[in-house]
Amino acid sequence: GENVEQHPSTLSVQEGDSAVIKCTYSDSASNYFPWYKQELGKRPQLIIDIRSNVGEKKDQRIAVTLNKTAKHFSLHITETQPEDSAVYFCAAYTGGGNKLTFGTGTQLKVEL
Amino acid sequence: SAVISQKPSRDICQRGTSLTIQCQVDSQVTMMFWYRQQPGQSLTLIATANQGSEATYESGFVIDKFPISRPNLTFSTLTVSNMSPEDSSIYLCSVVASSGVMNEQFFGPGTRLTVL
Numbered sequence: 001g002e003n004v005e006q007h008p009s010t011l012s013v014q015e016g017d018s019a020v021i022k023c024t025y026s027d028s029a030s031n032y033f034p035w036y037k038q039e040l041g042k043r044p045q046l047i048i049d050i051r052s053n054v055g056e057k058k059d060q061r062i063a064v065t066l067n068k069t070a071k072h073f074s075l076h077i078t079e080t081q082p083e084d085s086a087v088y089f090c091a092a093y094t095g096g097g098n099k100l101t102f103g104t105g106t107q108l109k110v111e112l
Numbered sequence: 113s114a115v116i117s118q119k120p121s122r123d124i125c126q127r128g129t130s131l132t133i134q135c136q137v138d139s140q141v142t143m144m145f146w147y148r149q150q151p152g153q154s155l156t157l158i159a160t161a162n163q164g165s166e167a168t169y170e171s172g173f174v175i176d177k178f179p180i181s182r183p184n185l186t187f188s189t190l191t192v193s194n195m196s197p198e199d200s201s202i203y204l205c206s207v208v209a210s211s212g213v214m215n216e217q218f219f220g221p222g223t224r225l226t227v228l
Contacts, residue, residue, distance in 0.1 A: 032214075034215075034216070042221075043219040043220060043221050044155065044204075044219050046113075046218060049216070093215050098160070099145070099160065100157070101157075102156075103154065104154050
């Protein structure tokens with residue numbers, strides 16, 4: 001089955017800096033890669049996603065890149081703000097398994 | 113995106129008892145899933161709730177422990193049976209909307225379960 005690894009487990013940045021979170025996946029058949037943000041005590045929220053026919057996708061301060069050959073994808077947050085502080089999860093979707101496999105999560109802390 | 117509600121939002125239960133969690137969606141959905149999130153951990157898929165047939169369980173989860181119902185396209189229940197303290201966790205319902213973008217999956221608010 002699919003295995004998703006996520007790094008780093010914790011990330012601390014200064015407000016205004018950029019943050020990068022990286023994930024690798026094992027199943028070459030995976031074709032959809034969402035990112036979720038989970039604030040303390042809240043549900044995971046879908047913030048951006050990318051499909052296997054696209055190399056990069058951007059939405060304001062958030063971007064995701066995908067390297068199918070290397071089987072890794074990354075989340076980039078620019079001009080970080082304190083409200084970006086949360087746990088971020090990557091995931092990979094395999095059509096054959098018809099389900100999402102999640103990474104282990106990254107605790108992002110944006111310091112003033 | 114679909115509006116997803118879960119009941120109860122939290123509960124404290126005694127070991128050996130069972131708790132049924134409800135998930136209600138405001139529109140028809142193609143897929144419904146149940147996840148467990150243990151404190152400080154990632155999300156682990158328990159099962160896919162299939163409408164009109166038995167749920168599909170992931171490795172490590174069995175029907176006797178986590179019976180699931182899905183009587184229609186907007187509602188599902190997860191029962192945590194014969195609970196032990198190890199079952200203390202957040203249980204989340206998740207859906208893929210029928211009318212939404214393919215594969216986009218959204219989560220309910222979760223049920224925080226504490227087993228004493």
